[in-house]
Each structure stands twice: as structure tokens, then as C-alpha cells.
Amino acid sequence: MEDVTISQRRAIGAKIRKEVLGASHTQNTTPNIFDATFLEYTEDVCWGNIWNREGLSRKTRSMLNLAMLASLGRWHEFEVHTRGAVNNGVTEEEIAEVVLQAGMYAGIPVAAEGLRRAKAVVLELKAKAAAA
Incomplete structure (x- = not known):
């Protein structure tokens, strides 16, 4: 740089x-x-x-952020970065896999909460896109 x-x-x-x-x-x-x-x-x-x-690509950085933020239980930032991940081309399937990976090492409750929150963000984005 x-x-x-x-x-x-x-x-x-x-x-x-x-x-x-x-x-x-x-x-x-x-x-x-x-x-x-x-x-x-x-x-x-x-x-x-x-x-x-x-x-690293922005997509990779987004996936790393999701794993770390979920593992740390930083749910507000996780939701912010889920939106960013979608903007960076991370698919719903990839988001789910990242959250499951984090949950494997940080605990099942992390995976459960992360999947719930990621689903809510993705549904919100889809609703906004449909309304536009």
C-alpha cells in the first residue's frame, strides 16, 4: 500500500x-x-x-467478520455485517455455512442465534428489494 x-x-x-x-x-x-x-x-x-x-477479497473479509462477530456474540455488528456480506456477494448458503462453522467452535447457541439473525436480515433485504 x-x-x-x-x-x-x-x-x-x-x-x-x-x-x-x-x-x-x-x-x-x-x-x-x-x-x-x-x-x-x-x-x-x-x-x-x-x-x-x-x-483478502471483500467477500472473504465479510465471511471472516461474520464468524468472529458471531463467536463473540456481537449481534448488532453481526447484523450490520450480514448486510455488508450480502453487498459483497456472500450467498445465503455461504452465510449459513460460516455461522455453522463458528457455532462448531464457539457453541451451538452461537449457531442458533446467528442463523436466526442472518435469516431476519436477509428477509428484510429481500422485502426492501421487492418494495423498490
Whole structure:
């Protein structure tokens, strides 16, 4: 990765974040010090650095995120990244396999909750697509 300034990396991160998570998720209508501070950090370090690396595809990164977030029981972020995974081309079958894999090592309740939440997100996305 070439040398870039922090502001350039944050701009790249903002673009990647919007592409992965979608415009509706990334629009912040009322920024405050807490949201702005966290957003600066994640757009720089997470989206502008890690997600911008060439070593893994966005699809692979999305699948890894789902496994880790499910294993950690971070369900809000799991749902956010399920939407991102769909945007990155991860199929329903692949999402289910990733959640089962995580459940094998993190516990059956993780698989059960992950599958429930992934199903709800996918159904929500399908309903929105049908209404559009």
C-alpha cells in the first residue's frame, strides 16, 4: 500500500465503508462527539487500512467478520455485517455455512442465534428489494 495521509486514508475508508455497508447505514444525520470520534477511528484504521488491503477479497473479509462477530456474540455488528456480506456477494448458503462453522467452535447457541439473525436480515433485504 502506498504512503497516504491520514485524511486520504479516512476518505478511502469512508468510501469502502459506504460500499460495504450501504448508504442508508453510513448516513449520519446528527453527528456528535462520540459518533464522530468513533467514525474517525474506524474510517482510518478499520476501513481505510485493513479493508483497503489487497491480501483478502471483500467477500472473504465479510465471511471472516461474520464468524468472529458471531463467536463473540456481537449481534448488532453481526447484523450490520450480514448486510455488508450480502453487498459483497456472500450467498445465503455461504452465510449459513460460516455461522455453522463458528457455532462448531464457539457453541451451538452461537449457531442458533446467528442463523436466526442472518435469516431476519436477509428477509428484510429481500422485502426492501421487492418494495423498490
